[in-house]
Amino acid sequence: MTLSLSRMTADDVDIAAAIALAAYGRPYSRHDIRRYLALQPDGWLMARIDDAPAGIGGITAYGHHAVVGLMATHPDFQRRGIATSVLGTLLAYADAWGVRAVALDATEEGAGLYRRHGFVQVDRTVVWGLTGSPVARRAQRSAQTVVAEGAGTTELAAIAALDAEVFGANRARLMARLLEEGPGRACVVRDRAGQASAYAVAQGSRVGPAAAGSAADGAALLDAVLKLHFNEPPRILVPERNHLAAAVLQARGFVRQRSTRYMVRGSATALGNRSHLLGLASFGLG
Ligand SMILES: CC(C)(COP(=O)(O)OP(=O)(O)OC[C@H]1O[C@@H](n2cnc3c(N)ncnc32)[C@H](O)[C@@H]1OP(=O)(O)O)[C@@H](O)C(=O)NCCC(=O)NCCS
Structure with a gap:
């Protein structure tokens, strides 16, 4: 089993939406995903196990502040380190871009992963x-x-x-x-x-x-x-x-x-x- 990460492109939107649907159990708007890619073309990842699309995630930077989103691993491929690898890569991008604070909204399933990467819950977001x-x-x-x-x-x-x-x-x-x-x-x-x-x-x-x-x-x-x-x-x-x-x-x-749990890594005052x-x-x- 080989895990590889590549940049998500507009051609991957349908696959990304399918992974999100399988992982979240509810549809994820393709329109939102296209907008993410347009705003930060170099911030979105597709993880594959061998050649099979298996996980997604991305980051949008606004100067010193960035937001991670769309973190999802297809249920067939969970608990093999895919999200850990995707998140680690996104945080390396943030560091390279000079981002001081990274925020995200975490599900209960995702919270442990983020805590291990230094995120701290500072609020909740209510739908x-x-x-x-x-x-x-x-x-x-x-x-x-x-x-x-x-x-x-x-x-x-x-x-x-x-x-x-x-x-x-x-x-x-x-x-x-x-x-x-x-x-x-x-x-x-x-x-x-x-x-x-x-x-x-x-x-x-x-x-x-x-x-x-x-x-x-x-x-x-x-x-x-x-x-x-x-x-x-x-x-x-x-x-x-x-x-x-x-x-x-x-x-x-x-x-x-x-x-969801609103979690921040880095300077929460920013x-x-x-x-x-x-x-x-x-x-x-x-
Ligand atoms: C949250 C989510 C993205 C995690 O994806 P994942 O690829 O399974 O994550 P990882 O494999 O990197 O880590 C998950 C767990 O597997 C463990 N793990 C990682 N590699 C492993 C391996 N080779 N063998 C056994 N366990 C492993 C990790 O330690 C982690 O354990 P913990 O959560 O009990 O601490 C995924 O469960 C998901 O898509 N959930 C539904 C959607 C969702 O809630 N997304 C998060 C939005 S914030």
Whole structure:
């Protein structure tokens, strides 16, 4: 049995999605995988045992901060050291790139592997799902709040700046891509003076990335974003440390579905302000 690692390419997306489905027991969006490859073409790996595709994983760097995602080994090939080898290689990339902090969201199955590589749990990430149509809320915007609904690339600078403050790294490239993919699928909260204070992007079946520093901003954002069309009832991936989010989400018909362990290797202080992060872009992108 020979284990080999090679760079994942666009030709591997279907195989990667099949491995993820077999490992996680639920479909993984091909669209997300293609986006991962586009953002960090040199960060995604396919592990093979002899010639058989067996495991996957990858990393996206945003300057000094990186996120590991899509770690999965096909059940036929688990417990042979594949994920250990994939993760070791990804962390060597991070070191070579000068990354100071690597974050990820771990399942219970994966947590031991990450602990052995120096990751420490610092929070959880909760998956909230809408069970039916969003509960319509009467707009309760304060007199100081204006929501730019259906914002597009003209709002990129404001969105990227808010995101950098809350996420702790510059993700302008990701924000630009999301706004190009979904024109008119972002909302920005501004005060009457025009200062942006919160933003959310609507993906096909997910709300996020999103950031809001107050319950009022979070509520205004969600009310605006939930008017948009989604392919299926949307989910939102919310840091548990965001204590304002639960009440705002529950009031709009979201229920808590599951959670993962948010783990960090390296300098946790470099990681922004998760209490104001309302929604991740995806597990793989943070
Ligand atoms: C988590 C996951 C990626 C691990 O993949 P894997 O390739 O089986 O991982 P490894 O083989 O490197 O390590 C897994 C275990 O096998 C052990 N192992 C490694 N090589 C071994 C070998 N040759 N013989 C026996 N055991 C071995 C490891 O010590 C580890 O043990 P532990 O978890 O009890 O500490 C895989 O279980 C998976 O895909 N799970 C479902 C999806 C998921 O949860 N992904 C993680 C998302 S964060």
